[in-house]
Amino acid sequence: IKRQQIKELFKETAFGNEVRVMGWVKTFRNNQFIALNDGSCMSNLQVVVDFTNTDEALLKRITTGAAIAVTGRLVESLGKGQSVEVKASDIEILGDSDPEKYPLQPKKHSLEFLREIAHLRFRTNTFNAVFKVRHALAFAVHQFFNNRGFVYMHTPVITASDAEGAGEMFKVTTLDLDDTPKKDDGSIDFSQDFFGRATNLTVSGQLEGELAAMAFGQIYTFGPTFRAENSNTTRHLAEFWMIEPEVAFFDLEDNMQLAEDMLKYVISYALNNCAEELEFLNGRLLEEEKNKPQQERSELSLVEKLNFCLGNDFVRLTYTEAIQILRSSKPNQKKQFKYLIDDWGADLQSEHERYLVEKHFKKPVILTDYPADIKAFYMRQNETDSEGRRTVRAMDILFPGIGEIVGGSQREERLDKLTERMRAMNIPEEELWWYLDTRRFGSAPHAGFGLGFERLVLFVTGMTNIRDVIAFPRFPKSAEF
Ligand code: 4AD
Ligand code: MG
Numbered sequence: 001i002k003r004q005q006i007k008e009l010f011k012e013t014a015f016g017n018e019v020r021v022m023g024w025v026k027t028f029r030n031n032q033f034i035a036l037n038d039g040s041c042m043s044n045l046q047v048v049v050d051f052t053n054t055d056e057a058l059l060k061r062i063t064t065g066a067a068i069a070v071t072g073r074l075v076e077s078l079g080k081g082q083s084v085e086v087k088a089s090d091i092e093i094l095g096d097s098d099p100e101k102y103p104l105q106p107k108k109h110s111l112e113f114l115r116e117i118a119h120l121r122f123r124t125n126t127f128n129a130v131f132k133v134r135h136a137l138a139f140a141v142h143q144f145f146n147n148r149g150f151v152y153m154h155t156p157v158i159t160a161s162d163a164e165g166a167g168e169m170f171k172v173t174t175l176d177l178d179d180t181p182k183k184d185d186g187s188i189d190f191s192q193d194f195f196g197r198a199t200n201l202t203v204s205g206q207l208e209g210e211l212a213a214m215a216f217g218q219i220y221t222f223g224p225t226f227r228a229e230n231s232n233t234t235r236h237l238a239e240f241w242m243i244e245p246e247v248a249f250f251d252l253e254d255n256m257q258l259a260e261d262m263l264k265y266v267i268s269y270a271l272n273n274c275a276e277e278l279e280f281l282n283g284r285l286l287e288e289e290k291n292k293p294q295q296e297r298s299e300l301s302l303v304e305k306l307n308f309c310l311g312n313d314f315v316r317l318t319y320t321e322a323i324q325i326l327r328s329s330k331p332n333q334k335k336q337f338k339y340l341i342d343d344w345g346a347d348l349q350s351e352h353e354r355y356l357v358e359k360h361f362k363k364p365v366i367l368t369d370y371p372a373d374i375k376a377f378y379m380r381q382n383e384t385d386s387e388g389r390r391t392v393r394a395m396d397i398l399f400p401g402i403g404e405i406v407g408g409s410q411r412e413e414r415l416d417k418l419t420e421r422m423r424a425m426n427i428p429e430e431e432l433w434w435y436l437d438t439r440r441f442g443s444a445p446h447a448g449f450g451l452g453f454e455r456l457v458l459f460v461t462g463m464t465n466i467r468d469v470i471a472f473p474r475f476p477k478s479a480e481f
């Protein structure tokens with residue numbers, strides 16, 4: 001008989017029929033009840049073993065983590081919380097799991113411990129739920145853009161350019177750097193390198209995305225990006241996935257609307273398609289909240305939080321307005337912020353972003369028109385204001401519990417303004433000649449943004465550390481797997 005997935009069995013009502021399942025043993029109680037999981041759903045299937053007629057040696061091999069195949073009769077379950085169970089007539093051990101050595105015992109393990117055994121943590125309920133939600137969100141992203149006629153572009157991972165101009169790139173070379181002749185000026189001679197020049201892992205697909213948008217009108221990328229920044233935080237990874245739409249003839253207003261629509265679409269997709277997982281994650285969060293002091297506990301459940309986000313327009317305000325709010329805020333006055341806001345021009349720290357979102361507005365916030373000096377070279381310049389200050393058409397979307405989830409802008413489409421800015425920022429024009437060509441031939445207003453995928457997954461799953469929402473997190477000193 002054909003193997004069925006446990007998820008399918010739960011829908012069966014043909015009681016008495018013989019069925020066959022395969023999966024991993026979660027627990028084995030009283031030599032009689034196996035909780036079996038095959039990954040198709042979060043719930044375990046109860047398999048009832050006729051232990052009086054089963055070989056002792058076989059019973060001993062039914063251990064947590066072992067892979068088994070079960071044939072038996074489907075019966076209606078009397079236990080609560082499950083509709084069916086299987087009365088086993090035959091059990092075959094596919095792969096043993098030594099209970100003395102298997103690190104995942106049937107108890108609650110800390111997330112820190114599970115991070116150290118990232119190769120096995122998929123087998124826990126928490127990570128089962130997290131990665132199902134991650135999958136659903138990725139699917140929803142593609143569906144959203146496909147529905148709107150966007151073209152999915154694969155931008156290169158190896159690139160010669162620094163899209164953000166922040167110098168946070170991993171170098172890629174085939175040279176043995178210990179054994180490569182140096183040039184007269186002491187610099188490395190890359191002429192013997194595979195590419196004949198220095199290359200990096202991409203920090204963003206945006207610049208290449210802009211090239212494509214100038215032909216297809218609307219494109220998006222969805223791929224891995226890399227940042228060699230030494231950030232040991234719960235919000236930063238050295239390797240993360242980014243979604244970057246880029247749209248011709250868009251201004252910043254259009255861009256903000258697209259981002260808000262997309263976030264709401266994918267969150268609502270998760271709510272509609274991951275009910276079982278979100279319910280589990282909600283329970284996990286409640287447990288965690290119990291350990292916190294009363295005043296730090298979240299007022300909303302996970303699902304309420306997601307619905308709240310869907311039901312509200314995101315607040316939109318400029319950086320300058322935000323600075324005014326922050327400057328006169330209680331924590332700033334009382335010097336409770338680590339970084340006090342005195343002057344216009346400083347970049348916002350996460351404590352400021354979180355204050356705006358979680359305390360002041362209590363809603364997702366879109367901040368626009370940041371000072372030019374703290375943003376990337378490609379953002380469209382505004383006219384200087386009455387006080388002679390220069391801002392750019394940037395937008396950052398800030399989410400509760402997360403901070404910045406999206407960064408984007410209307411792009412500088414005017415060649416003279418763009419090259420002027422590049423010169424001021426010491427970005428060599430000759431290295432970006434291909435990018436500047438878009439401004440030479442049929443330049444058009446356009447805009448786009450980048451959504452940090454792991455930050456989205458953090459928000460939707462209610463997890464608190466970004467290292468727990470990507471399978472094999474890369475962060476300083478992490479590359480064990
Ligand atoms: O703000 P960022 O650096 O913007 C860009 O890279 C633009 N080129 C995007 C664009 O306009 N096409 O990054 C965009 C988003 C951030 O808002 C954040 O969500 C995420 O990427 N992000 C990170 N996520 C995890 N770890 C890191 N180290 C991240 N750096 C940025
Ligand atoms: Mg940013």
